[in-house]
Amino acid sequence: MWEMVNNRRILFGEGKIDEIPAILEWYGLKKVFFACFNANPSIRERVCAGLDAKGIGYVLYQKVKGEPDLHVINEGRDLYVESACDCTLAIGGGSVIDAAKAIGMMATNGGLVEDYQMQGRQVTKLPPFFIAVPTTAGTGAEATKVSVVKNNYNGLKKSLYHNTMIADIVILDPSVTAGLPKRLTAATGMDALSHAIESYVSLNATPISEMNGLQAIRLIGKSLVEACENPTNLEARGDLLVASYFGGCAISAGIGIAHIMAQPIGAMYDIPHGDACSIFLPLAMEFNLDLATKKYAQIAEALGVAEHSATDEANARKAVEEVKRIRAAIGAPDSLKPYLKGASTDMEHMLDTVKRTTGHITCNPRPVDANVYQQIFNLAL
Ligand SMILES: NC(=O)c1ccc[n+]([C@@H]2O[C@H](COP(=O)([O-])OP(=O)(O)OC[C@H]3O[C@@H](n4cnc5c(N)ncnc54)[C@H](O)[C@@H]3O)[C@@H](O)[C@H]2O)c1
Numbered sequence: 280m281w282e283m284v285n286n287r288r289i290l291f292g293e294g295k296i297d298e299i300p301a302i303l304e305w306y307g308l309k310k311v312f313f314a315c316f317n318a319n320p321s322i323r324e325r326v327c328a329g330l331d332a333k334g335i336g337y338v339l340y341q342k343v344k345g346e347p348d349l350h351v352i353n354e355g356r357d358l359y360v361e362s363a364c365d366c367t368l369a370i371g372g373g374s375v376i377d378a379a380k381a382i383g384m385m386a387t388n389g390g391l392v393e394d395y396q397m398q399g400r401q402v403t404k405l406p407p408f409f410i411a412v413p414t415t416a417g418t419g420a421e422a423t424k425v426s427v428v429k430n431n432y433n434g435l436k437k438s439l440y441h442n443t444m445i446a447d448i449v450i451l452d453p454s455v456t457a458g459l460p461k462r463l464t465a466a467t468g469m470d471a472l473s474h475a476i477e478s479y480v481s482l483n484a485t486p487i488s489e490m491n492g493l494q495a496i497r498l499i500g501k502s503l504v505e506a507c508e509n510p511t512n513l514e515a516r517g518d519l520l521v522a523s524y525f526g527g528c529a530i531s532a533g534i535g536i537a538h539i540m541a542q543p544i545g546a547m548y549d550i551p552h553g554d555a556c557s558i559f560l561p562l563a564m565e566f567n568l569d570l571a572t573k574k575y576a577q578i579a580e581a582l583g584v585a586e587h588s589a590t591d592e593a594n595a596r597k598a599v600e601e602v603k604r605i606r607a608a609i610g611a612p613d614s615l616k617p618y619l620k621g622a623s624t625d626m627e628h629m630l631d632t633v634k635r636t637t638g639h640i641t642c643n644p645r646p647v648d649a650n651v652y653q654q655i656f657n658l659a660l
């Protein structure tokens with residue numbers, strides 16, 4: 280039994296962000312809540328000029344600096360309502376997209392974000408029309424109905440979600456990721472690869488998530504190293520945007536031990552999410568290899584390293600080796616050591632945090648407990 284929620288329309292191609300004003304005009308929208316990243320003002324200015332030319336009003340929201348917290352969402356919602364906006368546009372990484380997703384939902388549903396996050400308040404009204412434009416190729420947040428928000432009171436990152444919170448329109452424009460620095464390209468690429476691989480072997484995988492995951496793996500295998508070496512290669516950038524999008528479509532089928540570890544450990548030691556995924560992904564693959572051998576062999580095929588005469592076991596190993604090779608080639612991290620700085624780690628506490636914040640723990644091919652956590656943590660040192 281499964282179900283899937285998809286965006287209504289996806290536009291792919293260089294310069295596609297220039298279509299935003301015409302899309303909004305077609306829908307008869309008059310005032311946009313425009314959440315934007317700060318790193319590249321020329322993209323923002325280009326879109327604003329297009330909105331001005333069509334006489335569409337906008338309110339800029341540039342307060343999302345990192346992963347959104349309660350304050351960023353509640354403040355954004357107030358601004359949306361005071362400014363009488365009628366739609367939402369997000370141009371940015373997963374943080375900006377998630378913030379806009381939650382702000383839009385709250386603009387029509389009311390209340391505080393913590394009511395939905397912690398008290399289980401339900402979404403009962405359709406959020407406003409929402410266009411999402413990712414500027415990183417990692418989270419795939421543009422493809423999901425989920426918004427991850429950090430709770431300032433208890434430190435937990437917890438999702439809000441509803442079928443109607445997914446972006447109506449997604450624009451995958453490779454030119455907006457051309458300026459993404461190598462370090463971020465590498466980290467977000469490893470995040471996307473982790474989504475694709477972990478969802479592919481998830482115990483809750485579906486035919487659609489498998490299709491999306493495998494295609495994401497192919498594209499990342501083909502283009503992640505190239506995009507890191509030649510950042511303005513728009514074909515490679517486009518491959519990664521599509522891969523990240525497919526990864527986002529696939530993660531509704533669940534993620535595994537790499538993410539289960541990356542989330543709390545990343546939060547505890549202040550490790551960027553993609554870097555934490557990079558450290559844990561090959562270890563997670565090795566840990567699961569015997570319980571999903573055939574699927575890892577298929578991953579090796581998608582990465583272009585499988586040998587037809589070899590056994591599934593041998594090809595599955597090749598998949599792990601190839602992920603390690605890609606990681607080394609892009610300079611992504613393979614060890615927790617530089618991040619720990621002597622701090623101690625309470626595994627029971629971390630596992631408890633994971634249990635309280637995510638249901639994904641049941642999707643990993645091999646059962647996970649505190650001992651496994653400790654073992655993998657030690658291997659990551
Ligand atoms: N909604 C979901 O389904 C989902 C899934 C996974 C993760 N997430 C969330 O996504 C967030 C992480 O997203 P992310 O990895 O995209 O990072 P991010 O959005 O936090 O961005 C990271 C940094 O990259 C910069 N940046 C973004 N695009 C750039 C560009 N084109 N050029 C230069 N700099 C650029 C940003 O300004 C920021 O400083 C987290 O908050 C995480 O919880 C959401």
Ligand SMILES: [Fe+2]
Nearest residue numbers: 418470474538
């Ligand atoms: Fe992730």
